[in-house]
Amino acid sequence: xxxxxxxxxxxxxxxxxxxxxxxxxxxxxxxxxxxxxxxxxxxxxxxxxxxxxxxxxxxxxxxxxxxxxxxxxxxxxxxxxxxxxxxxxxxxxxxxxx
Numbered sequence: 001x002x003x004x005x006x007x008x009x010x011x012x013x014x015x016x017x018x019x020x021x022x023x024x025x026x027x028x029x030x031x032x033x034x035x036x037x038x039x040x041x042x043x044x045x046x047x048x049x050x051x052x053x054x055x056x057x058x059x060x061x062x063x064x065x066x067x068x069x070x071x072x073x074x075x076x077x078x079x080x081x082x083x084x085x086x087x088x089x090x091x092x093x094x095x096x097x098x
Contacts, residue, residue, distance in 0.1 A: 003059040010052045017045040 024037050053060070 002062045002065070005056040005059040005063070006052075010049070013045060013048045013052070017041060017048075 020041050021038070024034065024041065027034075029037065
């Protein structure tokens, strides 16, 4: 089963942002403070949207996949030797220099 994006969480960001702006505007704050709060709210809204995209990146990627995708993907496995232990590496170095 493919993961599905959680659209409801994305759709909740806009009303919450609008509600926050509605609380800030009539409060009669000093102009500099009001501007800072509005800028902070915009930053938080964009941050929340970026968080949503990051949290749903796998589901968003798989939206355009067809049912045959698993049979068309090629995976290459490159074998490698495990790293040598320090003692084995010293023995190899000694053998090479003698």
